[in-house]
Amino acid sequence: MFGLFKKKSPIEKLQKQYQQLMKEYHALSTSNRGASDAKFVEAEAIQDQIALLMKKTNETS
Template sequence: MFGLFKKTSEIDKLQKKYEKLMKEWHELSTTNRSESDKKFAEAQEIVKKIEDIQL
């Protein structure tokens, strides 16, 4: 109940987006390799953003 009004941090938002992209990457890896590679590249950009924020 008390977590209802808790604001999510920028890192939490990026982490959820990263997890979503990695799931999509894994699903596409067996059917469409080029789209899979695009999702992986997007996920790597998210990792870089997270690292920049943490520094």
């Protein structure tokens, strides 16, 4: 209940976006290969952003 109004960190937001893109990628993989590949590229770019943010937070800690 107390976590209801907790703001999400930028990493959590990106992880949720990554998961959504991977779901779309998987759904499209059987019907439209080009769109599926585009979603995968978007997801990989977000994964790179997550890794970069995690690296920055680890360096400052």
